[in-house]
Amino acid sequence: MDKDILHNWEQKSKAHRKQYQQFLKRADKNKTLKKLPQLHEAAFEAVDCLQCANCCKNYSPRFKTPDVKRIAKYLGMKESVFISSYLRVDEDGDFVVKSSPCPFLNEDNTCHIYEERPSDCARFPYTDEDVIIKRQALTIKNSEFCPITYYVLERLFQEGI
Incomplete structure (x- = not known):
């Protein structure tokens, strides 16, 4: 399942932008926050940041x-x-x-x-924090260059939390 989620994630994240925006607006904050630690951990198991480094290559904390x-x-x-x-x-x-x-x-x-490293780097991609709900525009932007953010957002969306 994890490999299927991450297959063509860059294209899928852009294609799902509006769905993610709508989902985050109506998401149950408490249920979402309860689910984040598990999804955050699973995402870091599925993605090797050292193979990506998009955050460090393209953005600044x-x-x-x-x-x-x-x-x-x-x-x-x-x-x-x-x-x-x-x-x-x-x-x-x-x-x-x-x-x-x-x-x-x-x-x-x-x-x-x-x-x-800066605290923003240590906390990135914020997939185990309420930032994912509180700063929805940032979450959507991050999902388009960070496979971990994409993974967590896609799993939340699929599970309809």
Whole structure:
């Protein structure tokens, strides 16, 4: 079943966008949240992030102040140097990486700063959190480039939760 779900997931996620939007609007929050841990775990068993890394190749997390402080220290840099070297301010006023792919993405899709990565990276793809319901537009966007988000959303949709 898992392989069937993930077969052509990129095309299916785009084709199902409206269905997912309607589903998320009417989804029972409590039932959904109760089901997420199981689906989140199953998705991570079905998908190897190191084979994908779409998130690191195409998007940037927000670097919050604690992230900047922690990562700059880890890299042995002054915060101002870290910011000027790697970050820019986006249209929402958040620090994000200057370029894609992420400058901390290694050739083997591992992360150079994995142990100190931004909290957004550690939490991504938010498939075990209420973010999946609270930030529906983000969930839909993520499902189009992240097979784990797609997997969880598709399973929720199929089960009609």
